[in-house]
Amino acid sequence: MASPAARRNSAAAGALPARCGLALRPAHFAALLEERADVPFFEIMAENHLQPGDPARPVLEALRARAPVTLHSVGMSLGGVDPLDRSHLAKLRALADFLEPALVSDHLAWAAVDGRHLHDLLPVPFLEEALTHVADRVARAQDALGRRIALENVSGYARFAESELAEWEFLAEVAARADCLILLDVNNVFVSAANLGFSAEAYVDSLPRERVAQLHLAGHEASGELLLDTHGAAVAEPVFALFERALARFGALPAVLERDRAIPPLGVLLDEARKADALLERALQPGASDAG
Amino acid sequence: MLAELQRAFARELFAGGARLRVHRETVLGALADALETSHPVCVRLVGAEFFRALARRFARDVPSRSPDLCDYGVELGEYLESFEPARGLPYLADVARLEWALHRARHAADAPPLDPAGLSALPEAQRAEIAFGLAPGTALVDSAYPVDRIWEANQPGIAGDTTVCLDAGPARLVVARGPKGASFWRVSPAELELFTGFARGLPLWRAAEAWTESAESLGAALARAVSARWIA
Numbered sequence: 412m413a414s415p416a417a418r419r420n421s422a423a424a425g426a427l428p429a430r431c432g433l434a435l436r437p438a439h440f441a442a443l444l445e446e447r448a449d450v451p452f453f454e455i456m457a458e459n460h461l462q463p464g465d466p467a468r469p470v471l472e473a474l475r476a477r478a479p480v481t482l483h484s485v486g487m488s489l490g491g492v493d494p495l496d497r498s499h500l501a502k503l504r505a506l507a508d509f510l511e512p513a514l515v516s517d518h519l520a521w522a523a524v525d526g527r528h529l530h531d532l533l534p535v536p537f538l539e540e541a542l543t544h545v546a547d548r549v550a551r552a553q554d555a556l557g558r559r560i561a562l563e564n565v566s567g568y569a570r571f572a573e574s575e576l577a578e579w580e581f582l583a584e585v586a587a588r589a590d591c592l593i594l595l596d597v598n599n600v601f602v603s604a605a606n607l608g609f610s611a612e613a614y615v616d617s618l619p620r621e622r623v624a625q626l627h628l629a630g631h632e633a634s635g636e637l638l639l640d641t642h643g644a645a646v647a648e649p650v651f652a653l654f655e656r657a658l659a660r661f662g663a664l665p666a667v668l669e670r671d672r673a674i675p676p677l678g679v680l681l682d683e684a685r686k687a688d689a690l691l692e693r694a695l696q697p698g699a700s701d702a703g
Numbered sequence: 704m705l706a707e708l709q710r711a712f713a714r715e716l717f718a719g720g721a722r723l724r725v726h727r728e729t730v731l732g733a734l735a736d737a738l739e740t741s742h743p744v745c746v747r748l749v750g751a752e753f754f755r756a757l758a759r760r761f762a763r764d765v766p767s768r769s770p771d772l773c774d775y776g777v778e779l780g781e782y783l784e785s786f787e788p789a790r791g792l793p794y795l796a797d798v799a800r801l802e803w804a805l806h807r808a809r810h811a812a813d814a815p816p817l818d819p820a821g822l823s824a825l826p827e828a829q830r831a832e833i834a835f836g837l838a839p840g841t842a843l844v845d846s847a848y849p850v851d852r853i854w855e856a857n858q859p860g861i862a863g864d865t866t867v868c869l870d871a872g873p874a875r876l877v878v879a880r881g882p883k884g885a886s887f888w889r890v891s892p893a894e895l896e897l898f899t900g901f902a903r904g905l906p907l908w909r910a911a912e913a914w915t916e917s918a919e920s921l922g923a924a925l926a927r928a929v930s931a932r933w934i935a
Contacts, residue, residue, distance in 0.1 A: 461771050463812035464840065464880070486770030492706040499770050524709045527766040529716070530733040531726050536708050544705060568725040571708060639725060 426479045426513040427452050429663035429695060431628070431687035433680060434483070434670065440470050442677040449681070450478055454667045455510060457484040461502045475510055481625070481667070482512035486528075489548050489562070490535035491521035500555040507556060513665075514625055516561040516594045517552075519545070519582055536571035537581040546588035553591060561592035561624050566631075566640035567603035578603070579614045586622045593618060595661075596627035597653045598646065602638045615657050626657055626666040628687055643672030645683060654687065658694035666691065717763060734762035737772040738779065741806040744857045745779075745799050748792065757786065773810055777803060794848035794869065801850050801887065804842035804878035808885035811840025814932040822929065831908035835901040835928075838935040843898055844876040844887070851876055851887060879933050888931070894924050901934055 432452035433439075437459075442448070453474055460467060474480070486499060507515055520532035535541055553560050564582055576584070586593050595618060604611035628651075630644030646654075646668070658664070668684045716723045716730065735758035739746055746754040761782055767775045780800035789795050822830065837843075844850065849871040856865035875895040876887040890898070893916055900910025914921050928934045 458771050462773050462810035464810050466809060466884075488770070492709055496770060521709055522770065524706075524713050526768060527713065528768065528770055529713065529726075529730045530767060530770075530772060531729040533709075533712065533726060536705065538705065541705050569722055573704070573708065634725075637725065 427481070427625075427665035429665055429691050431666045431668055431684040431691065432478075432481070433684060434667055435474065435480075436671065436674060437467065438674045439677045439680075440467070444470065444473060446677070447477075448677060450684075452479040452481065452513070452665065454481045454483050454669070455512070457482050457503055457506060458486045460506060461499075471510065479513050480510050481514040481516065481665075482507055482510055483667075484515070484517040485530075485532065486522060487517040487552055488520075488522040489517055489552060489560075490519055490533075490541070490545050491523055491548075492544075493523050493526060495548060495551060495555070497555070500552060504556050507558060514561055514592070514594075515556060515558050516563055516592075516625070518563045518565050519578075519585065520565045532565040534565070534567055534569060534571065535581070537574040537576040537578060539575055542576070542581060542584055542588070546585045549585060549589035549591050553589070559591055560589075561594040562586060562589075563594040563596055563627065564599050564603070565596075566599040567607050568637060570607050577609070579617045583617070583619050583622070586619070591622075592624040593622045594625045594627060595623050595657060596629070597657055598627065598629040598631055598650045599640055601647070601650050601653055602631050602640045605638045611653055612656060615653060615660060618660075620661055623657075623661045623664065626654065626661075626664050627669060628654060628666055629669040641672050642669050646687075651686070651690065655690055655694075658690060663691045663694040731759045731762045733772060734767060734775060735759050737775050738762075741773075741776050742779065742799055742802045743859075744802055744854050745795060747857045748795060748798065748853070749789065753788075757789070773806075776806075779803065794846070794850060794853060797844070797846035797848055797850045797874075798853055800846070801844050801854055801874075801876065801878065804844055805885045805887070807842065808840040808878050808880050811880060813880065814838030814840070814935050816932060817929045817934065819926065819929050822925075832906050834904050834906045835910075835934040836904060837898065837902045838879065838932050840885070841877065841879040841933045843895060843902060844874065844878060845895055845899075846874045846876075848874065850874045851889060854887075877928075877931075877933055879931065881931070891924075893920075897921075897924060898928065898933065 428451045430451040432454055433450050434454040460471060484503060518532045519535060521535060522529055522532060535545060549560055549562060562585065582593060600611045600614050628646050629642045630646050631638045632641045632644050666687055668680060668687065670680055716727050735755055738758040761779060765778050765782065780796045780803060783789055783796035783799055848869060849867060851874040852867045852871055856867050875890050875892060877890050877898060878887045893914055896913055897910050911921055
């Protein structure tokens with residue numbers, strides 16, 4: 412019988428427990444420093460902490476001493492066509508050297524064009540041509556950071572008619588060519604599937620087991636015909652169901668709960684994370700996972 | 704083809720239209736949020752709704768040049784100079800400049816201390832040739848309006864008389880990192896001119912050329928700037 416540890420996915424970031432961590436937000440700094448809340452690890456939003464005199468540095472130091480961290484970037488524009496921003500990568504690397512994160516991630520998206528930064532995660536056209544381009548950028552970014560990157564799927568609202576591949580095919584192929592990991596955001600899969608009309612289950616079922624290293628959970632909200640990935644609500648039940656499906660396929664992976672709007676008190680988020688923990692624990696039981 | 708598709712996408716995003724509305728709202732929302740965070744006094748002066756509309760218009764007109772939102776907004780003061788709907792508040796542009804300077808000071812690296820003993824040990828001729836610069840996060844604000852008082856009267860939780868007389872005179876300020884975080888200090892016209900010379904990279908003798916007060920007071924101004932780490 413496999414031990415629980417053996418049931419963890421081989422790609423899972425080493426130092427992280429197979430539990431649900433929290434995306435660190437300033438709204439919870441005070442509560443986290445005062446109460447010694449049981450947070451298995453923190454996901455740190457890189458672009459919030461790149462300034463030389465980052466006022467939150469003491470908070471990061473205190474939490475880093477308490478729990479492992481992951482470093483999550485939204486600014487590398489790995490799907491973009493502007494030259495890679497070497498100065499930004501150097502700052503990310505310095506922050507990573509300080510935090511020693513168990514995982515560094517960014518998105519399968521672009522965020523700037525012709526030097527104009529848009530601060531959004533914009534869709535990549537899934538073209539053969541883009542495949543080579545993005546994989547090469549990811550590989551070069553990994554070299555610059557001295558670390559592997561986990562590439563995250565984003566929420567989709569518009570598609571390019573020119574796309575030649577499905578998103579999951581594109582993501583898997585980029586990961587293979589760049590030899591990077593995948594951070595699977597199950598809420599983004601759910602939102603994109605609803606907005607763009609594909610099967611969320613087929614997406615999860617098709618990703619390569621050995622590449623998926625971490626999962627993201629968040630809430631979405633409906634607006635007219637669309638689902639919006641607002642991170643402004645509790646995780647929806649069907650997203651938890653998709654999460655379970657992912658655990659069955661990939662094994663019990665570290666997960667992160669993200670909340671950016673209508674941020675509730677820390678205790679409420681921790682309760683939600685415990686719900687994910689219960690599913691993770693179940694996935695660790697012998698026979699629960701087909702990930703081996 | 705990838706580049707063309709992305710350029711077309713960005714053009715469509717800013718042009719309006721329903722297809723990319725979600726992305727447009729995210730882009731303008733992120734930039735407007737950043738400006739609100741860095742300019743809380745301006746928000747208070749014009750009201751949240753007015754500021755939001757202003758920030759969104761600024762976000763369309765002035766591109767962000769950094770992946771870090773903390774770097775966005777240096778042009779807001781200048782933008783407000785010609786922002787017609789805010790013409791009734793002629794001091795608003797300088798309040799934005801003051802808030803931007805405070806924002807930068809808050810996020811700047813600590814300045815290494817200068818050694819006052821080492822400075823005074825230098826022969827005077829050598830000292831005169833030193834080109835000081837402003838320390839990281841230090842900036843100068845020179846306004847015809849009392850933006851310092853306007854800023855103070857619009858802090859959260861302020862009590863008592865918050866009336867500011869616009870004729871209260873100009874504000875000459877050094878904005879810097881201090882022992883209790885980013886703050887500003889009032890300086891004399893002569894000091895402001897001296898520090899402006901430093902900011903331009905002039906050697907001490909040239910920056911102090913127009914100094915009309917006593918040599919002792921020049922020494923005192925320098926000592927203040929060194930101990931407060933305004934100059935580097």
